[in-house]
Amino acid sequence: MTKWTFDHIETIGHLIDENDLYKHYHYPEMLIRYDSNFMEFKRMPSLQELKEVEHNQKVYHQQHHQNHIKFEFPDNQKPTFELINYLEKNGYEVGFLELYSIQPKAFPAVEPNPDIKVLEVMDNHFEDFVELQYSQDIKNGKAFAEEKVKLNERQRRDDKYIKVIAYYEGKPAGTMNVILSDQAVEIDDLEVRDEWQRKGIGSRLQRFVMDKFPDSTIILVADGEDTPKEMYQKQNYQYQGFKYEALKIKKS
Known part of the structure; x- marks a missing residue:
């Protein structure tokens, strides 16, 4: 039986860099689309690692005239209190998505x-x-x-x-x-x-x-803090997991 993960969800973007810590996606066709221009952690980073990756993404996005920074964290892992505290204090919106499937x-x-x-x-x-x-x-x-x-x-x-x-x-x-x-x-x-x-x-x-x-198999992603997921649950979709993400948009 297939275990459905967020890897089965399409990412509209080009994988331009990958190492042991993260994958970096970029989509010059639509620079303003946050879900196509971000860094996805392959394992939960330390605070110092997060800060280093944050700096790298900030520099890269400034070079491409982008006004946001976005991270996605590993499936089914909640960032530590230290990470969430740093992100929220520095102007990030932190939330999570939920993955559902149905026959x-x-x-x-x-x-x-x-x-x-x-x-x-x-x-x-x-x-x-x-x-x-x-x-x-x-x-x-x-x-x-x-x-x-x-x-x-x-x-x-x-x-x-x-x-x-x-x-x-x-x-x-x-x-x-x-x-x-x-x-x-x-x-x-x-x-x-x-x-x-x-x-x-x-x-x-x-x-x-x-x-x-x-x-x-039909799959979809719902905002973990929004009401549509309740509709999917009533329609017999099966919960498969969650993923945290953080987004910061620079005010113009």
Whole structure:
């Protein structure tokens, strides 16, 4: 039986350096995307090691005109009090993610709703998909939203990505990215417009994946401190582990 870890989650970024302590990811195609430009510790660092890696990442990001520093820590290990204390005192947001998996047959049945239509994005739906994601991404700033459009264009040409859109009463209401690999199918970036929350749109987006890939394991990541994970637990997803991360953004 496969043990699912965060290594099964896709990292959009290029591995540019690796040693016994960490992996360094960089993504010049989207420098503003924090989840693509970071250092991932392979083992828990000492405070001195963290400070050295912090300095190295700071210098590297300054050279590339990036205004953030981000670390990810090893799976299922909480940073020591000393590390968390240092990070929080120095302006980092420290949080954790949770990994879940499910076999499609375990996903609850979803009652048909003629008001909701879920489709794989083809050329005639792509503009709706991009516009809806832009309206959600603009919350993170115009620059990020515009770069995300370019990312969607790149992924559109890659067969390992499937874009999915949900319409509610004929209007674009929700989007989802699906990432294919040899081992699993990953759900990512599932979003539903605020005004159409709690209408079953998110469940029907997921149901689309379950029906399309009935023999695959479906995996996803949830914010460990946010409410969507409670929905996944109610939908029979199985908890697989956690990962701590720390992010510091320099104020302009």
